[in-house]
Amino acid sequence: MLTIHHLRLSQSERIVWLAEELGLDYELKVYERRSDNRLAPDEYKALSPMGVAPVITDGDLVLGESGAILEYILATHGTPDQRASFAPGPDSPDHADHLFWFHWANGTFMATAMLSLMLTIANAPEGNLAEAFSRDRNAKAWAMIEARLGEADYFGGQSLTLADINMGYALTTGRAFRQTSVEPFPNIRAWLQRIGQRDAYRAAMAKAEPGMTPMLS
Amino acid sequence: MLTIHHLRLSQSERIVWLAEELGLDYELKVYERRSDNRLAPDEYKALSPMGVAPVITDGDLVLGESGAILEYILATHGTPDQRASFAPGPDSPDHADHLFWFHWANGTFMATAMLSLMLTIANAPEGNLAEAFSRDRNAKAWAMIEARLGEADYFGGQSLTLADINMGYALTTGRAFRQTSVEPFPNIRAWLQRIGQRDAYRAAMAKAEPGMTPMLS
Numbered sequence: 001m002l003t004i005h006h007l008r009l010s011q012s013e014r015i016v017w018l019a020e021e022l023g024l025d026y027e028l029k030v031y032e033r034r035s036d037n038r039l040a041p042d043e044y045k046a047l048s049p050m051g052v053a054p055v056i057t058d059g060d061l062v063l064g065e066s067g068a069i070l071e072y073i074l075a076t077h078g079t080p081d082q083r084a085s086f087a088p089g090p091d092s093p094d095h096a097d098h099l100f101w102f103h104w105a106n107g108t109f110m111a112t113a114m115l116s117l118m119l120t121i122a123n124a125p126e127g128n129l130a131e132a133f134s135r136d137r138n139a140k141a142w143a144m145i146e147a148r149l150g151e152a153d154y155f156g157g158q159s160l161t162l163a164d165i166n167m168g169y170a171l172t173t174g175r176a177f178r179q180t181s182v183e184p185f186p187n188i189r190a191w192l193q194r195i196g197q198r199d200a201y202r203a204a205m206a207k208a209e210p211g212m213t214p215m216l217s
Numbered sequence: 218m219l220t221i222h223h224l225r226l227s228q229s230e231r232i233v234w235l236a237e238e239l240g241l242d243y244e245l246k247v248y249e250r251r252s253d254n255r256l257a258p259d260e261y262k263a264l265s266p267m268g269v270a271p272v273i274t275d276g277d278l279v280l281g282e283s284g285a286i287l288e289y290i291l292a293t294h295g296t297p298d299q300r301a302s303f304a305p306g307p308d309s310p311d312h313a314d315h316l317f318w319f320h321w322a323n324g325t326f327m328a329t330a331m332l333s334l335m336l337t338i339a340n341a342p343e344g345n346l347a348e349a350f351s352r353d354r355n356a357k358a359w360a361m362i363e364a365r366l367g368e369a370d371y372f373g374g375q376s377l378t379l380a381d382i383n384m385g386y387a388l389t390t391g392r393a394f395r396q397t398s399v400e401p402f403p404n405i406r407a408w409l410q411r412i413g414q415r416d417a418y419r420a421a422m423a424k425a426e427p428g429m430t431p432m433l434s
Contacts, residue, residue: 049361050325050354063313067284067320075307090292096280103284103323108267111328115335122347124339131339137267144266 002026002077005047005055006208007040008033009176011066011110011169012054016208018070018165020200021086022078028207067106070162086161094157101148101155101163109145109170112137117178142185145171149187153194160198168195172215182217192216219243219294222264222272223425224257225250226393228283228327228386229271233425235287235382237417238303239295245424284323287379303378311374318365318372318380326362326387329354334395359402362388366404370411377415385412389432399434409433 004019004026006012019026031044045051048064055064056073063069074086087102088094116134124131145167148155155163171188182188195201196216205214221236221243223229236243248261262268265281272281273290280286291303304319305311333351341348362384365372372380388405399405412418413433422431 049364050357052325061313063317065317065320065324067324068313068316071316071320072313075312095292096278096285096289099285099288100280100282103282103288106320107282107284107323107327108269110324111331114328115332118332118347118351119335119339122336122339122341122345124341128339130335134335140267147266 001058002073003029003057005029005031005044005053005057007031007044007053008209009173009212010040010053011174013173013204013208014066014165014169015054015056015069015073017168017201017204018073018086018162020204020207021160021165021198022073022082024073024077030208066166067102070102070165074162085159086165088156088161092157094161097152098156098161098163102161102166105163105166105170109141109167110174112141113170113174113178146185146187149191153191160195164191164195168201173209173212175215189217218275219290220246220274222246222248222261222270222274224248224261224270225426226390226429227257227270228391230390230421230425231283231382231386232271232273232286232290234385234418234421235290235303235379237421237424238377238382238415239290239299241290241294247425283383284319287319287382291379302376303382305373305378309374311378314369315373315378315380319378319383322380322383322387326358326384327391329358330387330391330395363402363404366408370408377412381408381412385418390426390429392432406434 002024004012004015006016006028008030016028031041033039034041040051040053044053047055048062050064052064054066054069055062056069063072074083078086088098112134116138119131119134152158154160155167171182171192182192193216196214205212219241221229221232223233223245225247233245248258250256251258257268257270261270264272265279267281269281271283271286272279273286280289291300295303305315329351333355336348336351369375371377372384388409399409410433413431422429
């Protein structure tokens with residue numbers, strides 16, 4: 001039995017979203033963050049060596065890292081039609097775009113957001129080389145996203161792929177940590193409305209973040 | 218024709234390594250870093266919206282992001298045997314491990330290394346929440362790598378996969394930026410010796426970093 005270990009307000013919401021998109025039978029275990037420091041509780045940290053979300057268990061397997069889990073679940077629990085749809089292959093015109101945004105989500109965008117948050121916590125002075133580097137990267141990243149969603153309805157192209165699911169957290173729930181506004185980005189706001197209309201996304205958020213209003217604007 | 222745009226001393230060395238492993242016919246364009254600030258020259262920045270390495274061009278396609286490029290090249294230029302070997306699928310016992318380390322390389326490890334470098338540049342005081350977070354993550358990450366290479370010869374398992382190629386840069390050339398020593402890690406040092414004996418790795422480094430001695434210890 002596939003078990004998704006979801007830490008509240010964390011990247012593991014992606015995994016719940018994929019499971020709902022695929023219509024899987026799975027067990028969901030929800031872990032609350034500590035009230036004193038907002039970090040993961042010890043029982044969540046004990047699940048994997050890095051002690052971070054997301055984590056799944058599937059039989060004897062314990063697996064972390066969003067990109068790996070999304071690919072693993074699609075490959076081992078998805079149907080052939082679902083695999084072709086959520087991860088367009090070399091025969092699809094969307095192949096390269098899907099791969100780019102799927103990897104860019106964590107390899108660049110989340111890393112940039114994390115860097116920016118941590119430099120704020122470290123009180124890096126404005127104009128410092130690191131702060132300027134981070135600010136420039138962040139601005140470029142948001143501009144790229146806005147441009148992409150002006151040329152296609154979804155990151156991967158014409159329909160929802162693992163790239164959208166991997167990008168979703170930083171554009172929704174993850175914004176709570178930085179109070180980031182999407183007001184300047186009409187294409188991003190249109191994409192948020194698009195995913196907010198999906199039954200699978202709504203079902204995932206109702207289960208993973210009960211009581212929370214998804215950040216779709 | 219596949220063209221690999223390699224920025225000296227950057228993550229794009231991974232792409233050259235894969236091309237050599239697959240025995241591809243490709244064009245290599247090497248770009249020197251600016252002498253004044255060690256950043257990419259303007260002609261490299263102009264290749265892609267983020268202005269960072271790696272970048273490939275393949276016909277009309279311009280593609281960035283290491284993980285995406287590695288998957289794309291293997292899928293479109295690799296043989297079926299190479300695809301099964303460098304990206305073990307669900308039928309292989311190495312499937313999940315391969316996926317984990319392949320994604321973890323940039324999703325977690327490079328992000329952690331970048332955060333640590335930037336906090337140093339920002340003069341984050343020791344004991345600051347961000348500095349402590351970064352130091353803890355970094356220590357856990359290196360310990361995980363050392364443990365992994367004690368249980369398998371390669372990150373993906375019994376043979377070299379895209380996971381090793383994605384991890385390689387941070388364990389070799391990338392260490393130059395932090396003066397990181399691998400002296401405390403015998404398993405990592407053994408892996409470095411293992412990849413250093415590969416003709417493809419040696420050929421890639423001779424082409425991508427002429428005159429540089431690969432950091433294999």
